[in-house]
Amino acid sequence: MIRIPMERLPFWRRAAALGTLGLGCLTGCAAPSLPPPSQPPPPIRVPTQIVTPTLDGSEKELFERGERALLGQRWREAADIFETLVRLPPQESLAPSVLYDLASAYEGLEDRERSRDRFRETAQRFPRDKVARPAWLRVLSLDVYLEQWKDLGDSAEVLLAREDLDPVDRMTGLGARGLARIEAGEDVRAMIDVQNGLDLVEEHRYGMTGRLPVAASQLRFALGEIRRVRSERIQFVKPLPNGEVPSAAAVSPDFLPKMEARCQGLLDAQAAYGDAMRSVDAHWIAMSGYRVGEMYKRLHRDLMTIPPTLLTKTDKQKSIFYAIMHLRYRVLLEKGLDMTKRTLILGEQQLDSSAWVRRAEEMKRDIEQALEEEKAVFATFPFTEQEVQGALDIMKKKAEKQRLAREKAGKL
DSSP states (O other), rough: OOOOGGSSOOOHHHHHHHHHHHHHHHHHHOOOOOOOOOOOOOOOOOEEEEEEESEEEEEHHHHHHHHHHHHHTOOOHHHHHHHHHSHHHHHTTTHHHHHHHHHHHHHHHHHHHHHHHHHHHHHHHHHSTTTHHHHHHHHHHHHHTTTTTHHHHHHHHHOOOOOOOOOOOHHHHHHHHHHHHHHTTTTHHHHHHHHHHHHHHHHTTOOOSSSSSSHHHHHHHHHHHHHHHHHHTTTTTTOGGOOOOOOOOGGOOHHHHHHHHHHHHHHHHHHHHHTTBBBBBBBHHHHHHHHHHHHHHHHHHHHOOOOOOOOOOOOHHHHHHHHHHHHHHHHHHHHHHHHHHHHHHHHHTTTTHHHHHHHHEEEEEEHHHHHHHHHHHHHHSSSOOOHHHHHHHHHHHHHHHHHHHHHHHHHH
């Protein structure tokens, strides 16, 4: 065997040889393998103890105590407990329920604005939790009570975008969005939502017997609002600038068709409000009752702006015209007053304490004052109510004969 000195080997052969020797050395000199280090024992979670001047216990204990307070309608106690838990903040698993229950406690305390904000916070922070959907539904209800119409529309949009809605939830969302739209003057878009909601009511026969559930009541009220707004757009006298007194020329030439359309619109709206007044929730009854009374009052106001016709030339003729108008349309005030008194019964029985009841109280005073003014005006005329009523009866009989004659002529 011929040995060649290392230094005479090519570079690549020397590197390979040295590498082989190095591996062998490392292999022979390697330390024995050590067992893996032992894992530390899992941490033991000790329930957080909460101690305040009024509360003492773990998060779970306080949560359960708060829920018992909710069930017992001890709203203040429940609110204090859940506020304490929210400030910690609570465990992740409890956080959605704690916030939802806090909102419920505030609603029980009739702190509706704070309740609405907490319900919205619950739904926005925990959109995938089981409490998110009912939280949005409570937000809609409270937006209606607070008359926050834009917020109502925005909240309804979020609810309707969810994929976990049942038919009643969808009715509620459509009714809320429709109501928000009509209050913003968008009656066409509002009608699309309301009609879609009413189609669902019909399809599922929801509330077809007995008292109306809230979702159906809201849709009926929104339908009444649409019909009311469309009816009250019909005016009999052209608007004049600077409060000028209208003349006979300002009266719409198609007054009678407009009068008929306005009255029919009122009756259609009243029918929808009447359905809403079968609600299980007194708030919808109060809202609907007030609106009906308001419609009669506004119709009377608009009719009283009509000036004497061109045929009334003398002062006596003008007096007769005004006397007939006051006597004929005073019944509108009387109907409005009757409906307003019915609405106020809800407040007297403490079934509703919203702004709608307070508005009904103010409207009752206004209508009573208007009726007193009607009597005072009539006392200035040179004839009695009986004489004017007799003239009205003659006019009605004459108009009826003319109608029958037109119908007979049309058939020939």
